[in-house]
Amino acid sequence: MEYIYFQGKLVxxxxxxxxxxxxxxxxxxxxxxxxxxxxxxxxxxDKHIARLKKGCSVLGINCDTDDLSTGGIRSVIDANNIVEGSLRITVTGGGKKGLLPAPDSKCTYFITGKPGSPYSPEHYSKGYKGLISSIKRNPYSPLTYLKSLNFLENILAKKEAYDAGYDEAIFLNVKNFLTEGSITNLFIIKDGEVLTPDEKCGLLPGITREVVIDICNKNKIPVKEKSNLSLSDLISADEAFLTNSLIEIMPLVKINKHLINNDRPGSLTKRLSILYKDYIKICSSP
Amino acid sequence: MEYIYFQGKLVxxxxxxxxxxxxxxxxxxxxxxxxxxxxxxxxxxDKHIARLKKGCSVLGINCDTDDLSTGGIRSVIDANNIVEGSLRITVTGGGKKGLLPAPDSKCTYFITGKPGSPYSPEHYSKGYKGLISSIKRNPYSPLTYLKSLNFLENILAKKEAYDAGYDEAIFLNVKNFLTEGSITNLFIIKDGEVLTPDEKCGLLPGITREVVIDICNKNKIPVKEKSNLSLSDLISADEAFLTNSLIEIMPLVKINKHLINNDRPGSLTKRLSILYKDYIKICSSP
Structure with missing residues (x-):
């Protein structure tokens, strides 16, 4: 039996x-x-709770996240026997009537969780194929920068890619610059330099993205956030990879019909994956 | 007691x-x-159900709308004693696991309803004040053209307007052309001609919008859908109004700090409101 933590109790x-x-x-x-x-x-x-709090403030959702981050997370991990696995925290604006949110309304919140690695070793050794989405990201919407429940654009893009035989959709913005994947952030490697679209291009600033940039800086690997990366930069990249909290670091070996690094995960991508695994060990050792 | 129609039964x-x-x-x-x-x-x-079906097809939601349009609507109207009032039909993708939708998954649907006029005579005699939203509409997203549950951009825009003392938010698109309001479509009157942003600007093609265009055509009032209406066109308009199914035709008498028609509902707007009321009588008489 799987359990969900819902507002102070397991259900x-x-x-x-x-x-x-x-x-x-x-x-x-x-x-x-x-x-x-x-x-x-x-x-x-802590980083996830901080991002959630920031989002609540933008949306005007009145959520005290203490119960989530203390009792809730522990309860779901224990009740579902998760040693390695994944969690999802969901917070909504609650049940207030009418279109406009009210700062005094109570939020709804729940946490789901399941054991197991979400991705297999084969995924990482083969790498992902990316398709440029027909949908373009809008830098002029606050939603672009939030992990909100308005997730349909991401789903439609992912489905478009999946139906065409690709693993992930990559969004350009309305000015045709690279932004992010449907559930991932995007990195390019060119001449030994790690490049990633700047947040202002219109993307969710991912927590794994932030960690990868930190890891690069600490290991003296040149890294830059850029606001004008184009599809041709991705096509001509030496290597590319995608990140998110569940996927960690996934090599990107194809974009549309173009192979990247001859359809194989690149060496600096592999090095960063190992450095990321080391970082996990340091942070999660007892 | 209010009742909701939920998948074949009243709750x-x-x-x-x-x-x-x-x-x-x-x-x-x-x-x-x-x-x-x-x-x-x-x-x-029929028009609402047709739009809903079209949306389901875009989102890959497998919804047989027969029960909604026959038993469901009647049940909610009767159970809540609605002679004059409003209804909301909600359809979701149902409970399928994973990010991607599945065409064989069963949708969730429910109908809520309440009696009473949503807007008062004072609203119409005073007219609405509009504020240009800081959020810009994205013509490059399929969601812009759907009345989807991804409604947060509309709520944030409406809240921004409301907090600044305005009634409605008006969106420009990413190219700075006029599109629509947060819950309404926009019309401008200039030199006796009725103008409204073209669907491709990035807007939800409203059912009341469509009816108003038909009424204009039938009454030989010049009407055009235009793809390049700007804020200055709205500021310099002789009259302006907003439409949706609940609001019908609402005069727009101010945009940002600029008064339209001296802060008063215009004469052609009033004529169209009467023609719309006539249309309601014809369509809903027994």
């Missing part, structure tokens, strides 16, 4: 406790975070 | 029957329609 996974009038289901008003569990601990929980 | 308004794993609450994957009830009948139901 069964197939419970139905969400109101028809919840602003999450009516408008997608809310936020989520996906986290990895290593050694029975939620990885970089 | 109490404060019921909680939505699963934690519903794609509506997890991703905002779904669509909605808001309708007016006149004389105990859902107005232009």
């Amino acid at each position: 069964k996974k197939d419970s139905k406790d969400i109101s028809f009038l919840d602003r999450g289901i009516l408008y997608g008003e809310g936020l989520f975070e996906t986290l990895r569990v290593y050694n029975g601990e939620a990885f970089l929980l | 109490k308004k404060d019921s909680k029957d939505i699963s934690f794993l519903d794609r509506g609450i997890l991703y905002g994957e779904g669509l909605f329609e808001t309708l007016r009830v006149y004389n105990g009948e859902a107005f232009l139901l």
Whole structure:
């Protein structure tokens, strides 16, 4: 039996406790975070909670995240026997009537979790194929910068890529510069330099993205955030990779019909993957 | 007691029957329609159901809308004693696991409804004040053209306007052309001609918008859909108004700091409001 943590208590996974009038289901008003569990601990929980709080402030959701980050996370990990696995925290604007949010309304929140590695070793050894999405990211919307429950654009892009035989969709912005993947951030390696689209291009500033930039800096690997990376930069890259909390570092070996590094994960990508694994060990050792 | 129609049965308004794993609450994957009830009948139901079906096809939601449009609508109107009032139909992608939708998964659907006129006579006699939103509409996203549960951009824009003392937010697109309001379509009147942004600017093609264009054509009032209307066109307009199914035709008498028609509803706007009321009478008389 799987369990979900719902506002202070554990409930069964197939419970139905969400109101028809919840602003999450009516408008997608809310936020989520996906986290990895290593050694029975939620990885970089503080950073995820900080991003969630920031998002709540933008959306005007009144959420005290203390119960989530203390009791909730622990309860879900323990109840579902997660040593290695993944978690999702969902927060909505709650059940207030009318279109406008109210700062005094109570949020709805729940945490789901499951054991197991979300991706297999084959995924990493083969690498991902990326397709440029027909949807373009909008830098002029606050939603572009939030992990909100308005996630349909990402789903439609991912489906478009998947239906065409690709693993991930990559968004250009409305000015045709590279931004991010449907559930990942994008990195390019060119002449030994690690490049990633700047946040202002219109992307969710990922926590793994931030860690990878830190790892580069600490290991004296040149790294830059750039606001004008184009598709041709990606096509002509020496290597490329994608990041998110669940996927960690995934080599990107193809974009549209163009192979990157001859369809194989590159050497600096591999080095960064090892450095990221080391970072996990340091952060999650007891 | 208010009742909601939920998948073939009436339930109490404060019921909680939505699963934690519903794609509506997890991703905002779904669509909605808001309708007016006149004389105990859902107005232009066929058009709303047709738009809903089109949206389901774009999102890959497998929804047989027969039960909604026959039993569901009637049940909600009767159970809540609605002679004049409003309805909302909500459809989500249901409970399928994983990010990608599946065409064989069953949708979730429900209908809420309440009696009463949503807007008062004072609203119409005073008219609405509009504020240009800091958020810009993205013509390069399929979501812009759907009434989806990804409604947060609209809410944030409406809140921005409301907090600044305005009634409605008006979106420019990423090229700075006029598109629509947060919950309305926009019309301008200039030299006796009725102008409205073309769908391709990036807007939801409203059902009331379509009816207003038809009414203009039938009454030989010149009307055009235009792809390059700018804020200065709105500022210099002789009259302006907003439409949606619940609001019908609402005069727009101010945009940012600029008064339109001296802060008063214009004469052609008033004439169109009367023609729209006539149209309602014709369509909803027994």
